[in-house]
Amino acid sequence: MQQHTYHDGDPQDQLPKPDDFFSWPQDAAHKHEWKESASRWAVLRKAYPNHPATWFQGANAHMEAGELNKAENLLVFCREQFPNHPNSLIFSATLAMHRHKWDMAKKYLAVARERHSDNLQTWLNSAECAEKNDNIDQAVAFYESACHCTPSQATPFIQYAELFMRTERWEEALIRWEIVREHFPKITAGFTRAADASLKLGRPMEARKLLLTHQYGTDILNTEHPPQSLPSQKNTYTDTVNFLELIWTKAAFNLRSEVNRNYLSYGWWVLEPLLHMAVFYVVFGHLMQRGGENFPIFLLTGLIPWMWFMKSVSSSSSSILSGQNLMLQVGLPSSIFPLIGILQASMKQVPIFALLCVFVWSQGYSPGSHWWALIPVIIVQTLLTISFSCTVAAIIPFARDLTYLVPTGLTFLMFLSGIFYDYRTISADWQELFLMNPIAFLLKCYREIFIDQIVPDLHTLLLWGLGSGAACLLILLAYKHLRYVYPRIVME
């Protein structure tokens, strides 16, 4: 407390302002040390005998301390000394209520309401008196007046709501707390006590909402602009379209990512098959003297389709295992993983195939009507690639050891497909069996179109196409059947 010097007999106008001292008895009151507070007010009364607060607050401290007679003595003096002060009536009513003299209390409060209708405490005490007399409707009316009397103060609004809480009128309490929140959004009770009322009504969700609103602000309740989610798409058509679109986008983005990683970016798409061709050309064409006059073109027409198949199989073989995070996070159907790998490898082949056509043309093998046969050949190779790659990818999660066999198997297949040698150079007895290998048959078709400039055996091609198509359907059905098996397999 601020230090002041005080001497008995000093005229009051020489004393420090009384308000500076009032915190002294109020401190004791805050600690509920009512007797101490009353004695401090007694000291201050000597210094400030004309200040009403020293009398009224002193009386109040006595009342709280249970010293009702002492309070009565002070209030008798107050009523004579400060007859027009509202507290003369209000505190007298309070004392009467302490003594359960309800009629007297009501009388004092009636006069107070008549004379001091603009005094908040008049209405609050009137409401309290009415409530203690079980006259709740009258208490409600007094709280209404209290709220109108001082609309900028939260106390009457809160006490009004608390009246309904005490009387367990939870619905009405909720309405009152809503009004408290409207007028005084920073008052915690508007949310926490309303949540209590909601819980009493058995509405835990509403209670939680109120508490969260208190923490995060009222705008989270704003339903006019809820966080917008995209419409959920749940039908077979949109599912299929989305599925295909996702395969396309993911494959395209994977290629973009791959290109971003390398210095030569798209250049590798062309360089890689050329390097392969250079190796085969040097080894078979020069060192082993196996090539002929058109060996580069012979090699390229076999190597490029083979690389399409080989890259599709190798990029999709372990795709289900490597896609396990996605599968477990978003529940993607597992067939999407090999299909992305196949499409990615296929997209890379498009410019290479175009360059192959240009190269073949530049070597004097002009395009003609027989080139149309490229379309069914490419379709059959696509079906074959999808069925083979998807089958390998489907088996590997069940037998991961097979991952080690895929490169060896592909190398074996490469040597059996006649990429760097002509199938006609092998014994005639074996040629038929050799062409039972669909890759060898497809390479034969490509070479017949590009080099021999004839239409290949479309009948056999059709058979391979039908067989591959059926295999595609079967394997995709198997994927559908195993949809919920793969997530478990990859986790184990």
Place this chain on the structure above:
Amino acid sequence: MEPLISLHNVGVHYKRSGNVFRRRSFFEALKSITLDIFPGETLGIIGKNGAGKSTLLRLISGVIKPDTGKIINRGASVSLLALQVGFDPNLSGRDNAILSGMLQGHSRFDVEEKLDEIHEYSELGDFFNEPVRTYSTGMRARLGFSVSIIISPDILLVDEVLSVGDLQFRQKAERSMVRRFQSKQTVVLISHSHHQIARLCDRVILLENGTNVLEGLPRNVIDIYTKSHSAAAR
């Protein structure tokens, strides 16, 4: 009120070990779970590590099927709120946002329509068009959360996501999640933060050793769990 999803005595076991030379052994991730999820509620799941919480979310989301018991889904579309799904570090934030949105089941057109919103929400500025490998961890988390919060489905399964990015973004993220929770969305939330569960959930389930041992109001379940835990620790 009819539940959206009901689980009846659901059990899941995983293969722990075994090959041609060794006998197979199994680990029971979930033993017997019976549970209803009601429309509009926020259901919390608590339990120690390995109690089966993530497996339960995978079951509810339909990623896996149970080995025993049955799940009845009365037409609800359920998705796990998956952060940074399929992120490729060599692609730009924009491309990753498109991909991530599509992986969560939406068309490219729909996701592209939301791109500006995602860009704005993520507060990435010009970085949005830069490769994700140049991002800090916080920036990545911001992008992931922005995609998920803006395009996430109607029924959310949330596994410990409310701790993304720096403090400021975390507050924003939590606020957005709370807004979602406040809407009529059904949410299943896994969190190790009991405070968070108590604040956000209407009902809590305690999982222990693959069984739901307790169910009730958040404060009650958390209190019992905490007490039993501290008693066990003594």
